[in-house]
Every structure is written in C-alpha cells, then in structure tokens.
Amino acid sequence: MSGFGNAFSSSIGKKFIMGITGLFLILFLIVHCGINALIFISDGGLTFNVGAHFMATNWIIRAGEIVLFIGLLAHIFQALRLTLQNQKARPVKYAVNDGKANSKWYSRSMGLLGTLLLIFLVVHLKDFWVVSRFTGIPTVDANGHEDLYAVMKEKFQDPVRVAVYILAMFSLCYHLLHGFASAFQTLGWNHSKYNGIIKGAGVWYSIIISILFAAMPIAVYFGLIQ
C-alpha cells in the first residue's frame, strides 16, 4: 500500500467519501434545478429545450454525467456499508431510547430518507433520463430541438406521479437539511466564523431546491405554465 494507507477505508475516510460525494451531488442539484427552472419562462418550453439539448449533446456534460453516476453510486454503497457496520456496533438495542431529546429525527433517518430518494430516483430516471438518452424523445419543438418539455407535460398529467414527486422532494429537503452542514463538519470545515453561514446556507439551499423542484410537476399539472 502506498503512503496513503487506510486513508479511505478507516471510519473517518469513509465519512470523507460520504461528504465529498454528498457535496458533489449538492452541486449537481443546483445545475439540474437551474436548467429545469427554465420551464418557468413559460415560452412553450423553447428555452428549456435549448438547455436540455445542450446537456444531452455537450461532451463535457456527458463525461460529467458518468462522474455523476460514479459519485451517486459511491454515496449509496458507502452509506450501505456504513449502515451495516453501524448496526453491528450496537447488537443489542435499547428498550427505551429517547432520540428526540438530543438530535433531529431527520439526522437519525438519513438512511430511510436516502432509500426513499433512491426509489424515487429509479422512477425519475425511467421517466426522463431513459427517454432522453435511450428510447428517444418523440417530437421536436419550433427550433428543431428534441421536445423534452412535451415529455414533461405528458408525464405530469398523472396525479399519482405528481404526488410521488412532491413526496420525494420532502425526503430530499430533510436529507439535505442534515446532509449539507454535515458534509462540512465531516470534512473538518468547522469554524466559529463560518458555522452560522454554513448552517444558514444549508437550510436555505434545502428549502429552495426542494420547493423549486416540487413546483415543476405542480405547475405543469395545474397548467400554470405554458
């Protein structure tokens, strides 16, 4: 083994992987949310389709997509490993454990929230990613771009799907509420001058991202955007 030894296999190293991939996914969500928010321009999805076309064809983005999947899988597998290990660290459970007295429920439920997000992700990837990358978008818009907006409009006519997306965004919000600040703490970026900013940014980020994402199926379903 090189000089790095157990840098990533130790307990702290595993946390580093969770934190780094978590922050990477947080950055990804900004890009994802930003481009999707183009539907709110309400121009029949023309601008949104330009963005979607760019994301689908630019080679840097496509290469980034591979890194994204690697990061996502690393986040999931590491979480699974850590969870199994943590369960082994307490083989006999408490008869009474007053968790709410000392911590937030969502901090203790990251595994559950993450699993809900993973289930949602399977649905979500099947809804849009598989269509745009593999099975093909059936129509083109006025500019000749693949009309992903039309796919979106069609998918979000289904109230069950809209409900699933909204519920998933609650999971996302709480997952991020813990994850954002937690990633900084894990990487050792704890500093009395910045802690407040990190905490505040984390709360605002989680709420804004989740509301924006949830607003998309709602706006399409109720025809609030054209």
Place this chain on the structure above:
Amino acid sequence: MSTGNMNLTLKVWRQKNNKTKGALVDYKLADISPDMSFLEMFDVLNEQLINKGEEPVVFDHDCREGICGMCSMFINGRPHGPKDLVTTCQLHMRSFKDGDTIVVEPWRAAAFPVVKDLTVDRSAFDRVIAAGGFISVNTGNAQDANNLPIPKMQADAAFEAAACIGCGACVATCKNASAMLFVSAKISQLALLPQGQPERYRRVQSMVAQMDAEGFGNCTNTGACEAECPKGISLENIARMNRDFASAKFVSEETV
C-alpha cells in the same frame, strides 16, 4: 436527608454476565427522598435486595462527585438521565416525580460488552488512549509564565477538550455507537497545545485506527453525543480530528 415520600417503579436491566441474555426486571421502591442522588436510590434498592437475600444490582461508580467518569446508566432512554451536563451520580431524585416508572439500562455497544447488570467493560477507551493519547517525552515542570506563550482561546479550547471524563455517554447515546466525540477530545487536548505538536499526526492516525479496531460505529453527525455529554465536549473536536486525520493522510509525510 429529608424523609422520603416518592414511590417509584424501576425497570432495571439484569444480566448475569456477558455470556447470558439479560432482561428488564421490575422493582418497587417506596419512601425515596427527592434529595437522594440517583446512585443513592440504587444503594437503597440494593440494601433491600441484600436483606431479602437477592443479588444486588451491579453498577459502576466511584467519586460520586461528577468528575471521575465511572458512573454510567442509560436512564429513560438517555445516558446519565434527563438533565443536561450532569453525570448519573449528580442526578437527584427531585428530577423525577412520585409514581414515575424509570427504565435503567447499561451502555449498549459492541465495544462495551456487559460485565454484569449495569456495568460494562469500557477498556476499549483505555486501549484507544494507549494507542497514542499521550506525549512520549517528559515535558518538564511548569514553565515560567510566558516561556511558552499559548493564545488564551487555544488554551481554553484544550482545557474544554480535556474536561472529558471518558464515561462513554457519547457512545451510549450515538445511534451508531460511535466513539468519535471521546477520541476527538483526547486528540484535541494535545493537538491544541505546543507539547502535542511533534506527535500530532502520528497520534491521530494511531488513535483512529485503534478506535476502528475496537468496533465502534461511524459518526453521522447527529449531534446526540454533544447534547448528552456531561462535560459539554463540543462537536468542534470531531471536526478538528477529521481535519488532522486528512492532514496526516494527505499532507504529512509520516506514515503510521
């Protein structure tokens, strides 16, 4: 001590040894004084058990002044009971109400096997300290006041980390049975002072490796340890440990 007027139901974990399974056993206690400490209440219970010819409840205790770290007890779902910043010996029965049912369990962690009843083996902590929680050379007598200037904030932070009494409440309350608050406090108290510098990066690697080998879980930053610590050890120490660990692994040229 004033005459007691509290009647309580205790549900206490009884376990013969590490090989056998344990169970919660109910005990009724009458005329308990609100001025008693929680451990004195257990003394009363044990005297009654001994008079009846039963095995007394085994529990750890030593100074009964809140400074030694021996007492443990997971009381109604919280280490050291419902009060903040106190150990079980400094918890008084006035913190409970007449007629209460109190559930008392041992610390639960694979790394803290039950010895008997409420006593667990916390020698895993000793082995973590032995792995590097020291300074290898004699640093001499107290120096002249300004011989070795240390910023006040730094000295205070080191002192606050050194307040850790190693009771294990952090492990007990952590949903992952992680020992990171304890280990980070023991690393920080030395990492913050000049005498701790020469071995700073070797220390963090050795102690973290020993912590992992003992079978403690991994921190998920719920903050429960900080909230329950009877000495108020801060999560800041965990961040410092993580920082030092990263420096040790990725910057320091010394490998352990």
